[in-house]
Amino acid sequence: MNARTLFLSIVFLFTAATLLPARADEASELMSASHQAYYYAADGGHARVEMTLVDKKGRTRAREFWMLRRDITDMGDQRYFIYFIKPADVMGTTFLVHKKVEGNDDRWLYLPSLDLVKRIATDDRGSSFMGSDFRYEDVSGRLPVLDNHEIIGAGQALDRPVAKVRSTPKDPKTADYAYRINWIDDATKLPLREEYFDKNDELFRVFEVGKLEDVEGIVTATERTMSNVKKGSRTLLTFSDLTYETKLEAKDFSERLLKNPPREYTR
Amino acid sequence: MRSPMKTHMRPAGLLALGLLLGVGLGLPPTTAAAPLLGGFVQGAQAFRLQQNEALGDGKVGDRSYPRSEVRAQVTAQDGGDMASFFLRLDMVADGTQGGSTAVDFREGYIKLYLARWVDLKLGRQVATWGTGDLLFANDLFAKDWEAFFTGLQDAYLKLPQDLLRATFYVGSVTAEVAASPYFTPDALPGGERLSLYNPFMQEIVGADLAAPLVTPSRTATNGELFGRLFGYAGSLEWASYGYHGFWPTPQGAGMADSSGYLFYPRLWSAGASLRGPIGPVLANAEAAAYISPDDEHGTDPTIANSEIRGFVGVAKSLGNDWTLGAQYFAQYMLDHDAYKNSYEQAFGTDDVPVDELRSTLTARITKYAMNQTLLFSLFGFWGVTESDWHLRPLIDYKISDTTGIAFGANLVDGDHPYTTFGQFADNSNMFLRLRYSF
Numbered sequence: 001m002n003a004r005t006l007f008l009s010i011v012f013l014f015t016a017a018t019l020l021p022a023r024a025d026e027a028s029e030l031m032s033a034s035h036q037a038y039y040y041a042a043d044g045g046h047a048r049v050e051m052t053l054v055d056k057k058g059r060t061r062a063r064e065f066w067m068l069r070r071d072i073t074d075m076g077d078q079r080y081f082i083y084f085i086k087p088a089d090v091m092g093t094t095f096l097v098h099k100k101v102e103g104n105d106d107r108w109l110y111l112p113s114l115d116l117v118k119r120i121a122t123d124d125r126g127s128s129f130m131g132s133d134f135r136y137e138d139v140s141g142r143l144p145v146l147d148n149h150e151i152i153g154a155g156q157a158l159d160r161p162v163a164k165v166r167s168t169p170k171d172p173k174t175a176d177y178a179y180r181i182n183w184i185d186d187a188t189k190l191p192l193r194e195e196y197f198d199k200n201d202e203l204f205r206v207f208e209v210g211k212l213e214d215v216e217g218i219v220t221a222t223e224r225t226m227s228n229v230k231k232g233s234r235t236l237l238t239f240s241d242l243t244y245e246t247k248l249e250a251k252d253f254s255e256r257l258l259k260n261p262p263r264e265y266t267r
Numbered sequence: 268m269r270s271p272m273k274t275h276m277r278p279a280g281l282l283a284l285g286l287l288l289g290v291g292l293g294l295p296p297t298t299a300a301a302p303l304l305g306g307f308v309q310g311a312q313a314f315r316l317q318q319n320e321a322l323g324d325g326k327v328g329d330r331s332y333p334r335s336e337v338r339a340q341v342t343a344q345d346g347g348d349m350a351s352f353f354l355r356l357d358m359v360a361d362g363t364q365g366g367s368t369a370v371d372f373r374e375g376y377i378k379l380y381l382a383r384w385v386d387l388k389l390g391r392q393v394a395t396w397g398t399g400d401l402l403f404a405n406d407l408f409a410k411d412w413e414a415f416f417t418g419l420q421d422a423y424l425k426l427p428q429d430l431l432r433a434t435f436y437v438g439s440v441t442a443e444v445a446a447s448p449y450f451t452p453d454a455l456p457g458g459e460r461l462s463l464y465n466p467f468m469q470e471i472v473g474a475d476l477a478a479p480l481v482t483p484s485r486t487a488t489n490g491e492l493f494g495r496l497f498g499y500a501g502s503l504e505w506a507s508y509g510y511h512g513f514w515p516t517p518q519g520a521g522m523a524d525s526s527g528y529l530f531y532p533r534l535w536s537a538g539a540s541l542r543g544p545i546g547p548v549l550a551n552a553e554a555a556a557y558i559s560p561d562d563e564h565g566t567d568p569t570i571a572n573s574e575i576r577g578f579v580g581v582a583k584s585l586g587n588d589w590t591l592g593a594q595y596f597a598q599y600m601l602d603h604d605a606y607k608n609s610y611e612q613a614f615g616t617d618d619v620p621v622d623e624l625r626s627t628l629t630a631r632i633t634k635y636a637m638n639q640t641l642l643f644s645l646f647g648f649w650g651v652t653e654s655d656w657h658l659r660p661l662i663d664y665k666i667s668d669t670t671g672i673a674f675g676a677n678l679v680d681g682d683h684p685y686t687t688f689g690q691f692a693d694n695s696n697m698f699l700r701l702r703y704s705f
Contacts, residue, residue, distance in 0.1 A: 053638055061638065062668055087668040088704035091305050092344075098502070104544060106502050113422035115395040119504075119542055121549040121582040121590060128588065131639030233638075255497070256436060260378070260386065263346050266303060 027149035027165050030184055036075055037189040039141040041218050042244035044070035044078075048085075049239055053132050056232030062086055063130060066265045072250050076101055079253035080140065083265045092266070094258045099140045110258035117255055126176050132235040133226040138207070146174055157183040157192035158209060177205070188212070188219045204230045215242045302345035306705055309338045313418040313698035316676075321462035321473045321693065333417040333460040333696045335362035340373075352377045363460055373427050388432040393425040394445060396495055396508070398542045398551035400631060401646060402578050402596050405508035405538040405555045407493065407515055411454040416461055416677050416691060418698025426454055428491075445493040449485045452531055453515045456691065464690035466520060467527035471684050471693065480517055481530040489513075503543035508555065510536040518571035519561070532561040532570045538577075549582045565602025568610040573601040580629075588635035596627040620685050626651040627687075640665040648688065655681025655688035673700040 051063040064086035070079045080097040084090045098106040107120040125137040147167040155164050162183040169175040178201070183193035190212070196205035210223030220242060227234040248257070313334040337360045344353045357371035376390030397406040401424075414423035432445040456463045458474030465472045483489040491512035498505055517529035538555030554577030562570035580594035600606065603623040611617040627650050634643045642663040649656045661675035676697040681689025 055638070061640070087665075088305050089307065089665075089671065089702070091303075104547065106544070111422070113393065114425050115393045117395075119398075119549055119551075121584045121592075127584070127586060128639065131635070251439070254499070255441065256386075256434075260380075263348055263351065266344060266346060266351065 024148075024150060027151045028144065030151070030163060030189065031144040031147070031149045031165060031167065031182070032075070033189040034182070034184050034191055035141060035144050038191055038221070040071050040074050040078075041220065042216075042246070044068070044246040044248075045242065045244040046246075047239040047243075048241040049237055051130070051132060052236045052238075054234050054236070061131075063132075066261075068248065068262070070246055070248055070250050070253060078140070079250050081253055081257055081261075083261045085265075094261055096253060096258050097140065098253070101143065105136075105140070108255070108258060110255075112259075115259075117258060133205075133228045133231075133233055134235055134237070138226060142175075146170060152181070155183060157185070158212065160192065161186045162192055190219065190221055192221075204228070210236075213242075216244050218244060302343045304341070304343050306339065306341040307702050309340070309700060309702040311336050311338065311418055311698060311700045313677075313696045316678075316695040316697060317693055319462050319693040321471045321476075322458070323473070332363055333694065334419070334698065336360060346378070348380065350377055350379050384436050386434045388430070388434070391427045391429050392432070393422075393427050394430060394432065394493070395425060396443075396506070398504075398506075398540045398553045398580070399578055399596075400580060400582075400592055400594060400629065401648075402580075402594055402627075402629065404553045404576050404578065405495075405506075405510070405536065405540060407491075407510045407512065407534075407536060409451040409453055409515065413454050413456050413460055416456065416679070416694060417696065418675065418677065418700065420700075426451065430493075439498050441495075441497045443493075443495045443497065447491045448487075450483050450489055450491050450513045450531065452480075452482055452513070452517070455516060456694070461691060461694040464684050466529070466685065469685070471690065478520075479526075479528045481521075481528050483513060483531060501543075503541060505539070505541055507539045508537065510534065514557075514559070514571060518559075520569040532559055534558070535560060547583060550580065552579045553577055565600075565605040566609050568606060568613045572603070572606050575599045575601065582631075588639065590631075590633045592629075592631040594629040596629065598625045599623065600625075620683075622652050625653060627653075637664075650681065650686060650688060653681065653686035653689065654683065655679075655686045655692075657688045657691075669704050671700075671702045671704070673702075674698070 046066060046068040049065055049067050051065070053061040053063070066083040066085070068081040072078060078099040080099060082095040084093045084095070092112045094110045096108045100106070104122055107122050109118045109120055110116070111118065126135050128134070129136050129139050147169050150166045151163055152166045153164045155162050162185055165182045165184055166179055167182060168179040169177070172178070177196040178199040179197055181195045182191050184190070185192050190209065191207070192209045194207040195203055198204050206227045206229060208225045208227070209221040210225060211221070212219050213222045220239070222239040222242065224237045225234055311334050313332055315331070315333065339358045340355065342355045344351065346352065353374060353376055355374040357373055358368065359371055360366070360368045372391060374391055374393060376388055376392045379387040379389070381387060394408040395406060397403060399406070409426035409428050410424055411426045428447055428451045430445045430447050432443065435442040458472060458477040462471050462473055463477055464470070465476060465478050467478055468476065492510070494509040496507045512534060513531040514534045517531055519530040519532040521528055521530055535558040536555050538553065540551065540553035542551040544550070554575065557574045557576060559571050559573045561567070562572060565572040576596070576598045578594050578596040580592065582590065582592035584590050600621060600623050606621070607617050607619055610619045627648055629646065629648050631644070631646045635641065636643070642661070644661045644663070646659040647656065656679070658678040659675065661673060663671065663673040665671045674697070676695070678695045679688050679691045680695070681692055683689045684692070
């Protein structure tokens with residue numbers, strides 16, 4: 001080792017030592033900003049969502065629903081409401097979620113043919129969302145504080161510069177992955193890609209944003225895909241009729257809404 | 268004699284009124300979009316699993332199948348900001364009724380959004396409240412037990428009623444009142460599809476020997492009134508309920524011209540329920556007092572005594588699309604001694620058919636597979652006191668977004684012919700349904 005490389009090594013070690021805690025803080029802040037941008041844009045809004053499930057043989061199933069969101073506080077509790085349009089046999093069924101940052105969510109399903117408000121037993125955010133490759137946690141968000149984050153470099157996704165962040169669950173029991181790599185858009189902080197690895201270091205799930213659109217001044221991911229690499233299946237979500245205007249207050253997300261969905265959904 | 272099919276066929280007057288009101292009041296003429304239309308065509312066939320002597324032992328005929336039908340349902344709905352309408356018709360070609368066809372007018376109502384604090388729902392509709400899973404205490408809306416035991420979807424357990432229903436929103440509390448100008452009893456097996464118990468003959472019979480049912484006349488005082496107060500306390504839901512009307516099943520027995528008939532005594536009810544999470548478990552509790560004003564002190568053995576009924580239940584998601592549920596249901600008869608005494612005087616024995624406390628346990632297990640397109644479900648009732656049981660296994664598979672197939676069974680047995688499930692002991696069946704939705 002010559003003097004020059006020794007010098008560079010010392011400088012590197014010194015810099016790394018001072019930078020690492022800062023990089024960890026920076027990573028946590030970035031992931032918080034990303035969580036805010038992706039799950040808490042504006043104070044809420046609604047969209048018509050087409051969901052296409054593709055199995056490993058290429059067979060497809062189509063779902064379509066309206067999804068309405070209202071935040072109580074940024075990064076805090078939220079209200080979600082879903083009105084099913086397709087498939088035909090569930091048209092008119094509605095779904096209400098009181099998402100809680102602490103504790104289990106409250107969920108209700110309304111079956112109009114029975115006039116039945118059914119409360120759903122939940123404690124499993126890892127379960128599939130409507131039979132798709134997305135899980136409840138992917139739809140309503142996993143708290144950034146549950147993982148340790150580390151910026152591992154820069155890269156590109158969707159032809160945009162991104163920061164690559166490695167997230168490792170603090171408690172392995174809270175997640176089905178050993179770690180994941182997030183591609184966080186420099187400009188919007190939106191996650192443009194996520195790769196999930198299991199404890200054998202094997203990739204098993206990939207999230208990708210296919211399209212960004214400006215909606216009322218807010219850049220929004222309007223095409224999102226979750227692929228299950230091991231099963232060979234994938235689910236595509238396409239958002240349309242997006243708005244961040246919220247006519248409903250958090251208190252309106254009750255049995256009344258389940259039984260009386262916004263009239264524009266039922267026309 | 269009463270044909271359950273006919274109970275669906277009430278006059279369409281309320282609907283016509285509703286449509287007129289809807290067109291006149293609310294539906295904006297500028298709405299360019301056509302009404303939302305949907306529906307399905309479904310074939311359903313149920314097969315008996317044993318010979319039923321009461322229905323004609325071994326004979327192949329109309330009664331060979333508890334259900335054998337093709338059903339087409341059409342649903343239409345449209346609405347504006349002030350009002351909306353909903354119409355649902357079933358056209359049924361029924362092989363068990365001698366190949367007859369009928370229109371089952373299931374729902375036809377308008378909703379009026381009168382103010383921020385009140386909605387009206389007027390017309391034929393299905394109504395449900397309470398917290399039980401196939402158990403009912405405060406839900407005294409009409410039910411179709413014949414559909415329930417012969418392989419139709421759970422949605423057909425509810426019998427539509429003609430109701431004026433007003434919902435008031437006062438702060439965080441919801442108050443609901445529903446009224447019907449006449450009483451709609453539960454649809455019970457009538458001896459065509461399923462055999463039933465005749466308490467006068469004390470045996471299981473078919474339609475030809477079924478005891479006649481006498482429903483209350485349609486006078487101003489014979490309507491039904493339902494009420495509910497409802498709210499949230501955090502994750503906990505609370506509700507209280509009231510009812511003024513009649514026992515939904517014929518809990519009265521009378522004699523006319525030396526032959527027996529069954530009738531519906533008056534019933535008043537009040538109760539309450541709670542539902543919410545306890546840790547990872549979803550729990551519910553519900554109770555109701557049933558007051559039988561036609562037999563206030565329980566001294567008339569031919570009319571049901573007052574009783575307290577209620578249940579507690581738990582449900583838990585086990586992950587990986589497995590769900591478990593269990594409930595304990597109790598019915599406690601008031602004035603049981605008076606019932607025993609009067610029964611002994613009337614029939615010469617105090618070996619009464621109804622115990623003071625009757626307990627029933629239920630369990631449910633469900634599992635979804637293949638992207639939640641395949642459902643396995645098993646629901647069981649076990650009458651602990653009455654020594655009877657009922658099992659409902661079901662496999663439901665959605666072959667595609669439009670086509671579904673379901674295969675299941677209604678298994679039922681008991682030690683005595685007069686108990687809740689024991690009376691249907693020879694009616695076990697399995698069924699197949701094929702549905703195309705559009």
